[in-house]
Amino acid sequence: MLRCALIFLVIGLVAGLLGFTSIAGPAIAIAIAKTLFFIFMVIFLVLLVLGMAAFVSIADPVNDGARIAAAVKAGFIVSTRADDETREARLYDTTRRDAAFAGGAQIVSSDFAAADPAIGPYRVSLKDNPAALCGAALGADACVRFTGAGKTLTAALP
Numbered sequence: 001m002l003r004c005a006l007i008f009l010v011i012g013l014v015a016g017l018l019g020f021t022s023i024a025g026p027a028i029a030i031a032i033a034k035t036l037f038f039i040f041m042v043i044f045l046v047l048l049v050l051g052m053a054a055f056v057s058i059a060d061p062v063n064d065g066a067r068i069a070a071a072v073k074a075g076f077i078v079s080t081r082a083d084d085e086t087r088e089a090r091l092y093d094t095t096r097r098d099a100a101f102a103g104g105a106q107i108v109s110s111d112f113a114a115a116d117p118a119i120g121p122y123r124v125s126l127k128d129n130p131a132a133l134c135g136a137a138l139g140a141d142a143c144v145r146f147t148g149a150g151k152t153l154t155a156a157l158p
Contacts, residue, residue: 005047012040055079061100068103079107082124086111089122097124 017023019033056076058064064080071078082097083089089112100108110124 005044008040008044008047012037012044015040058105060096061103061105062096065099065103068100068105072104072106077107078103078105079109080105082108082110083112083122086119089116089119092120092122094122 015033016037019030019035019037054076055078056071057079058068058071059081061068061080061082068078068080080100080103082100084096088094088096097108097110108124112119112123113125115121115123
């Protein structure tokens with residue numbers, strides 16, 4: 001269900017790019033692209049409103065890891081926390097961060113996107129775990145990695 005909503009979003013954004021930037025070429029192609037943009041955006045929004053795609057916030061990835069995995073499998077977008085206040089950072093405890101990534105939550109929030117020199121080396125970054133972008137449920141055939149110039153880009157295929 002979530003996949004359908006995301007597909008309509010992506011197609012709508014591509015149509016918008018073609019229609020509103022004049023990449024599409026002749027005026028009729030631009031008009032068609034603009035019309036498709038609005039149609040696909042409306043369908044995407046309707047799917048969201050009807051509950052075809054929903055967000056779930058699960059605060060504790062350590063104790064609720066199974067609940068996170070079940071919600072992701074059911075098609076929900078899951079948000080969780082990688083740290084609670086500064087506790088994990090001060091202790092350099094990565095258990096909660098690692099559980100958030102392992103559970104497959106799509107949104108992992110943290111107060112430490114970069115390490116705070118006053119507290120310690122703790123940080124939450126996909127650079128530490130680029131496979132987290134693909135999620136725990138996806139196999140290697142659905143995950144593409146591009147590595148070069150010291151950077152890794154990871155993307156999940158539909």
